[in-house]
Amino acid sequence: MGFFSAVKKLFGGGAAPETETPDVAAAPETSSGTVSSGADAAREERPQPEGSAASPAVAQAGGPAPEASVPPSADAAPAAVAADGEGMQALTLRLRQAEPRLSVWLDIVLDGVETADDLLWQRLTFLLSALETPAAEASSFVEDFRQWARRMDYRYVADFRSELQYRLALALDMEDEEDERSRLFLKISQGLSRTREQFSRGLNALFASHGELDDAFWEELEELFIMADLGYEPALELVERLRERARKEGVTSAGDVRGLLMSELAEIFQAPRRITAINPPEVVLFIGVNGVGKTTTIAKLAHRARMQGKTVMIAAADTFRAAAIEQLQVWAERVGALFHSRAAGSDPASVAYEAMDRALKEKVDILFVDTAGRLQTKVNLMEELTKIRQVIGKKHAGAPHRTVLVIDATTGQNALSQARLFKEAAGVDELILTKLDGTAKGGVAIAVAMQEHLPISYVGLGEKLEDLRPFNGEDYARALLGESEPVGGRSRDA
Ligand SMILES: Nc1nc2c(ncn2[C@@H]2O[C@H](COP(=O)(O)OP(=O)(O)OP(=O)(O)O)[C@@H](O)[C@H]2O)c(=O)[nH]1
């Protein structure tokens, strides 16, 4: 359930939304001027949305209204009020006529807004109110964002637009729209761009140079898979599956293997169905080897959950070093999550138990439990994970509801051993693959999903809070194979 309830209905009634906030009198004269010139510049660069009959009116958005009856020598504020009143109406018209997508709406309200100042906050509030967001929720969203931008020292809209759209999408529960998928696809494609050079180019060359499906073709395909970090055995298995499929489906030309590969990958990435209902609070335990991105991923997921209006607690069951506890505490503060910790060196299971107790008492929606990185081969450390799981389950039946193994995509073949041993020792429900932005090879995802039959729920594509996206197998396969478009239709994820 999204943070704002029932907000997706854009202007259902037909009347222009009330512009509750525009505290336009406070808008400095300069921002009005910026709007005008910025809007002009933006119009030159950007094609108007289809059917944008409102263009002439939009040209005035925020700019001086020709019929403003205020003498030019007067204080600029009243003119700005009139201008913005007009501007808001023009914006309303333009929004109504635009394609109903968050990115397009955001383009419209940000038209001519270049810096993080009053005009931006007005426009955002305006958009939220146009989407029927209750005033209190809208102003708390805007205020949170304003504080965040100030804290992060962001001044230009261009620098934080992506984070803004991400937060709006989560808050408005609109993340599954087509546009978000394109963004995700783009990010994955960028992340895999170096992979594409190696893998999809190699693949294209192979398809072009072989007409028939002879042994040499399959051997070269296997080599390509191995080079993309699939590992020897998974590469062999994948080639076998493709050969079998080609035989069954009567595929005889090399070029047609591309389609087979795409559907085989989509099948490999298909998440098995499972019961997702839980008894709150939902408890998510994070495990993995050192430095893979467990703590950062918790912060990113906590951020997502907070943006969706959930209450979150983070437990520092990584008591191995003081710096780890501090790192997590800083993240918790940044995303607005409750935090539970003990001194460095405390028993991790006790910390988890106490946090579980507190999460129940304080009725939080989600408890994330961070653990120290450990090598999958260290038996005693793996036993510690079992103990953590047991104490949590004792306090709260069914918990942890999800045990997430975090894998660094740049790890290469070691990822397979991590997946196998963590699954055996601690039980793993899902995988999160981090640092896809930094890998030259994307095959690890295929290998791990194929070997362990575990769903990949999210992928990490950078260090920022927004750089975590729900995983979509089909889009991943397309990006890996160098397609330029995500698959059509709506996202199945999140
Ligand atoms: N480029 C990139 N860096 C990431 C990603 N996820 C995490 N990192 C970085 O990886 C480093 C380690 O991240 P942590 O979250 O501390 O890893 P950890 O698994 O908690 O580490 P330990 O607790 O020491 O085992 C940090 O510098 C993160 O910023 C990602 O998706 N992309």
Ligand SMILES: [Mg+2]
């Ligand atoms: Mg950590």
